[in-house]
Amino acid sequence: MPRPRLTSAFRLGAAAAAALLLAGLAPAASAAAAPAAPVPRLDWRSCVPDFDCARATVPMDYRDPAGRTVELAVIRHPATDRAHRIGSLFFNPGGPGVPGTQALPAVYGMFPEQVRERFDIVSFDPRGIGASTTLDCFPDAAAEQQLLAGLPAGYPVGAAQESAWSATYARFGRQCADTDRTGLLAHLSTADTARDLDLLRAAVGDRRLSYLGTSYGSYLGTTYANLFPDRVRALVLDSAPDPVAWSTGRGPGQRALPPFLRTGGDLAATRTLDAFLDQCGDAGPAACAFAADGGPAATRAKFDELIDRLGRTPVTLGTAPQTVTFDQASAVSSTVLPMLYTAAPLPGVPGFGWPALGGLLQQLWTAAPDASAPLPTGGALRQAQTLGTLCADTANPPASSYPAAAALARDRAGATGPYWVWQTQRCTGWPAEAARDRYTGPWDRPTSAPILVVGLTGDPAWPYEGSRALADTLARGRLLTVDGYGHTALGNPSACAWQYEERYLVSGALPPAGTVCEPDHRPF
Template sequence: MIAARTDGIGSLRPSELLAASSRFGRSSSWLAAGLTAVALVTLPGCIQEHASPKQHAKEHVSPKENLGAPAPLAPPPQAAPEPLGVNGAVAPRLQWRRCAGSFQCATATVPLDYNQPRGAMITLSVIRLPAADPAHRIGSLFVDFGGPGTGGVGELESLGPRYPDVLRQRFDLVSFNSRGVGGSVPIRCAADTAAVSSPVRPEQRAAFFAGSAALGRSCAAASVDLLSHTSSANTARDLELLRQAVGDESLSFLGYSYGTYVGATYANLFPDHTRAMVFDGALDLVANSTGRPGQEEMPVDMRADTARSQAEELEAFFDRCAQAGPRCAFSAGDPHRKFADMVVKLKRSGDGRLAAVLRTVSHGLQSSTRWSGMATSLQGVYNSLRPDGAGVQNQPQTLDPYIPNHSASFLAVQCVDSDYPRDQQAYNRLIPVEDQRQPYFGLTSLFDMAQCIAWPATDRDRYSGPWNRRRQRPILVVNNRYDPETPVWNAQATRDELGDARLLIIDGYGHTTLNVHSACASDAEVSYLVTLQPPDDGATCSADHQPFR
């Protein structure tokens, strides 16, 4: 819906490559301006798919084709015990004040524990960009930019003016910092998440798990009252009170990445209060919460198979690079073989340089607009690996391979939302399996959220399904065909799990439409939010940017 930024990692010299970083996880590094006009009737560039299930992933995918691990179709909506709602909590009064340009800010007071709606309270930071055409205002559009741990206030302040004119005219754009995020009673920990070492090599694992336990204890000591109430379900309850506070009869919602999980939770806690919901870059709801039978000892990212999605996009990068010839700096010879040889040499060195390469690749895969810069950086590293090792000997060491250290606010949500292995041996058993199955990204996926193993809190009010409660109208799920963080098979599973959703696939490379701009997809999203008419299930759109052109 917003044009993707093209700065990327640039052309980094080998000595600069270690400084390249990425926001690794469930939220992207964002974007810059450039908008498309919105057509509310036709969707140019969108087509209805009718592809054979045998076609390659690069070709069109039929609406019900299963691209990943089998995800059974959602059963008919069922009568389940009524989950905890807001339990009589009173909507906050929002006192809006001008805070930045045309934006208005407020604070909202909500219950810490919805089992005690008149007990302890916490405050949330809220921001809105008022509708530019008040006479034709539809209501508020709540935007969740993902994370968890991303501050919605800062993101909307940065991105709000760049949304399509129609949305800014017809809606107040609203976002907030969820509980546990800075400005809304943040999680505070005495220990530093960055101090937790990598667990990949055997000699590192004891220190990793000990460091994770120490981190959990420090968070519990500094934020003891909050840690047991940080689930996405409580964020969804907060969202319901905010909906009431702005005076909307039902919720209009746009969620990116992890924000799709918040939206799906809301849609099942408050199905009668949904108006229109767009999930852009969808998490697999079952994989993110409990997993399916047989996945009890798998971490979340293994259940979602994000390592496979990263590997597939990297292979697509190699193919497109080879086809581009001189327009891609890494094209000489065989890019697949060059990268494999480079990884072998860097892994053999054991000095941490492989981590820098994987970090650069993870950053580059977020958007194909970054592929040219990534190719230049990879070629620089490849050139530097000549026998004398010139240009790389004096670089600082980095943990090898790259394992991200998440923020405390990320862990505070993810560790209570999801089931995960509590046994260190479960991780140890999976190391050789994943390293062989996905040699570039398997261990990153395996250990991505292993810091949860000793997390000291649970949230009894989290929501883990069912996900298909009856709603007034379908939810629109949008996903890039090659998304390194939220694979297209996750979006297909979510479409099925919701029971009433429509899936739109963009033939592009990167994470969400914040990084992969498509005028066709933007038109579809805006048209649905304004007119309540979703595209056909299985429609596809082209991306506006093609790499190396």
């Protein structure tokens, strides 16, 4: 059985990816000092059914807008009611590393009818990602996997694996630096992408930006709002991190922690996992296959025993050649965590929802131990498309501190904790010049319109506390709460939340302060 995956629209882009360093670019001063970049011309042509595609040429370095350029792949669905069209709504699905040109066609039907009627919905592959100009560190996928071949597929366990992980990703960073002939590596930050977004806004003829960003896309929207505060029309930021904790870690005891521990991703994941196990136990085996006799407490104990068993002897699921071997690290990090992101089953989309997670865990529980099975090794393909932005954006502690951070994460968050540490450790060996364009604040610049932040109380990746902190930090933020589980309201539908988002995007009207919505469906 292939390892379950989320579609590009619903990944954190890596519940699973992130990390970074220190230093800042004062964007307002830089924008004033540099000449204006030319607005790209978009030559729209029909591509996938009902969508148009174009290429946009933008500066590689906004300090030198007449210098080298990069190409952006752009996609749109025209407003269905042209007579009442408001403008364009830009959409970023998250990541970083998720191509908007793939995500928008996949989720377009989930946008409310009035939004589809009144807006051209536009997305793009950010620089460094997908069909846009990318950082190609390896000649092909085989060469990349050759470098990563000795690594565990989940996260390292024990001193030998931890040392190999650190050394391998240091080589990965050097490889990217050695093969970067254009200087792109120094210009892949979220601030660079926000400047690209502003040029695309001008290219479609909008005076101010209308935008929906989910997960990492909310951080992009936050950055845009503070770089271009007078160009905000309506921004919906769905499932957001605390921007101060993410970008700098400035705060008591935060600077020494890796980024996801600073934002509380490990704690959010274990809270959501506990909620899944409790609700699975309450629902019973008829609704959740992994439920144990004895209810929630017995189901939690069953999960702990499963993780312990997998740590001692792996199991294999599937039929050759489509087999996957699960050990403790790969089962938790590569499978369990992403499957927490979508709580209720999605109609017509198999493999999503907590019942599907219960089914997988029960398969692991009943599978025969397979001590001879080789553990999964290697890594995700084209990791530079994620690391290019992640490693540009935030501060990481020294590589030598990560084993202790992983131990802390395990102590406070259990088996899911170390995953959040080692994903960002990959950036400790990333070239320092990547931080050149990093934006580190301020995050509270007064904007031309208020901004709507949407947060789920049971988000397993960006905890609800992050969305609340962002709404409090923004000069004109308003928090809309969804009292439910999963990552992003887009991936966990709430008609109530969408009604408020639709009204805000169309008319600018905010929900009343303190508004709480319910999801459309509960997991069991």
